[in-house]
Amino acid sequence: MSRPSFQNIISRGLRTIDRVAAPGVVEAHCDIPCGIYDPHAMQIAALSVVRMNQLIEALAGDEGKTKANLSRYITVKEDHAEIVKKEARIIWGDYFKAEHLEKYPDLNDFVWGMLKLAGKNKQEINLQVAQDLLAQTQKFAEIFWDTKGVKTKRAPSNQAVGGELVVPA
């Protein structure tokens, strides 16, 4: 085992102090918080990414028309992957608090991975990667509602794309 660095020791000491007396809060909010957060938009956006991949896979027929449709689908796919990132960032940054991190210690890594996965969905045409992103947004929604003590269920999207949405039960 390596010896803890000087900085490590300082950090540990300060964190121990934090447990005795909580640190002050410095806010880095995007706006005066309205207190309204909902992981629904990110799931809809992820569904859209899935749908665009389905449409791209199904492309056939007249070459000119196919090219035009392909470029539209790619644009919409990338826009909605970006919406997933934006929505995740807002809830992650503004809503989640230190107490939630204690309950979900992997939360930061989880969201980080989700942002990266959304980025991958911008780069690639890959239905599986899109499904993975949808699954991540569902998990995100379950964590979010759990922190509010709200039970959830998985409901069919009732859209052409298929898939499910996590909603309050």
Place this chain on the structure above:
Amino acid sequence: MTRSLRRAAVAAIVAAAGLRLVRGGMASPIGRYVVDGPSMLPAYQPGERLLVNRLAYAFWRPAIGDVVVLRDPDRRGHLLLKRVSKAPDGFHPEPSHVFVLGDNAAESRDSRAFGPVHRRAVIGKAWFKY
């Protein structure tokens, strides 16, 4: 002064400084803070903890690039974490004022919204994360 006396004096100073750090309060030269919100991403993540040097601007002006803790001009009792920045062209804040921006400009409420802030509202400089 004998050696043991000197040792006792040093220990007393260290203990007093330690107590200040635990008890906090605005009179303490060093403050412990936790970040809440995304506006300083990627440099400061939500939940990260930092020490703030409250004496940093006792004699010197905040410099462009400094990350500072300041009193929220819009909400009493709230503190903000922002970076001192160059004011936009055509904008000339008073020498007594500083222009602050969030690093993550798309998701930040800062001097673009509430204007330059007086140096007195800047309570300290972000020192290091722990």
